[in-house]
Amino acid sequence: MYRFVFKNGGWWLKISTLEELIDYQEKTKLKNPIANGFRSVLNCREFGKPIYGEPIRPHVNTEGFVIGLRAYNNNMSLFESAASLAIQMDEDQVETLKKGLNLYFNPVGGYHSGKNDYTQWYDSDKLIFPNFNENQIKVEQFPMGKHYYAYIDNMQVRDGDTLKWNTYKEAYEKALEYVKK
Secondary structure, eight states: OEEEEEETTEEEEEEOSHHHHHHHHHHTGGGOHHHHHHHHHHTOTTTSOOOTTSOOOOOOOHHHHHHHHHHHHTTOOHHHHHHHHHHHHHHHHHHHHHTTOEEEEOTTSOEEEESSOOSOEEEESSOOOOOOOGGGEEEEOOTTOOOBEEEETTEEOOBTTBOOBSSHHHHHHHHHTTSOO
16 A cells, blocks of 8 residues: 655655565666666766767756766766665665654655655555546535535545535635645
């Protein structure tokens, strides 16, 4: 089961154990930012040597720029730079989990850490980031009830401990915060 949390205006995958981290890394190895950066820096105009008669190479991406600068500043190969960054990142992530903090990954592999600092979550059996839209919102009221409850797909909308709102509009507007704009 994967828990996605809404933080900083977007959905993040919450990782709280080493087993979850290993599962995430195995399932996303093709989307690894360091691997993408390494591919970029190998074929870029900033760190490559121009070859006469060949087209101008593309600009390096952000991750590739970090790898290239690290290699240049430490007098190492691009491969050594990428490998040492990957090892450092893995060590930092494991240490973060050992401290009892969670890792939160965005859809492109960026991450930060924290400790249960979110109020909305979505559990899924698939490693697919939520991508809700407005037509998935449902607002319900129990028969003879006076409160309204909001749902997006199969997720109940919440605001901390608040699960019910006094008006349909309040419930609907709260649900809108979690859908793509």
